[in-house]
Amino acid sequence: MSLEDIPSNFADYLGINETTAQLLLSLVVIMTLLLPTMVLAKGKNAVTIWLIVTFLGECIVLGLGWLPFWIMIMTIAITVLGIAFVSSGAISGG
């Protein structure tokens, strides 16, 4: 069994559809990386570190074919929206 087959086997085991199994397993991988980081990295620039770890986790599950590609684009869009809000406030002095 390869790593790519894990979601389908997991779906068969739990009796759920494969997409749900892919999302559940992706969440487990991302949270396994992110939660310890959130505990360890605190302070002013912690969000940047959390984002980097989230992207790394997403890259892993995307590469394994567990996560739909558009979820990565959605994460990028949300992150960029946040950066644009902060930077527009900083640049225009608002």
Add this chain to the structure above:
Amino acid sequence: MAEQRTFVFSIVFIILFAGIVSAIPTDLQGQGEEPDIVTPLNPALIAGFETTENWSMVALSAYDQYMYTLNLRDWLFSHVYGTLQLGAKVYTWIFWFGTLDSCEFINTNGTSRGTVLSTAEINADATEGAVRYELRYLIDGADAGGFIVYWNSTLYTSVGDAFTADEVYFLHGVGLSSTASPDAVSLLLGLLLMRLPDCPPLINLILATPIYACVIFLIWFIIKESLPFV
């Protein structure tokens, strides 16, 4: 002041979003797949595809055509009087006026069979009921993936008999090499034109709306600032 702030926001958002999406390695779109095939085939024929589309003669429309989306392009396959033709639709913004980016069929010997593939050519190129052609766009010669025609050779000795019985199967596959270079641009275009692969239309709309909103605001702001009387 709020307008200047929105102006900065729009510029930062568009530049960062386009930059980061373009920087995503295309290999992250999956490690490839094993196509579902109807009859057993030589594994070498179906190797190296990142994504594939399978169909058979029974899937053709009343006009003997089959349309599908692969590698961010919409394809039209036609079966015309025993010949096969394949091309990608050429859109003018979101409208299609019947123009096709036709593909040449290159057999394993490197001989081009042109854009119209006859049953005689398939019979000549096939081995044990299967043949793989490499596809090249006629206009620029770029790689368009691989095209496999196969049928059950124990039931039908020639592809002509299989065509008569509607028992011919087709597979169009695209490998990593043919998706790597144009993907960054085509991914952004696919996002804006609501044709992001494997993405629900509503999610695509949600993703595209902020980009369109920023672009429209930027155009309005630039025109407004250029014309002092507005």
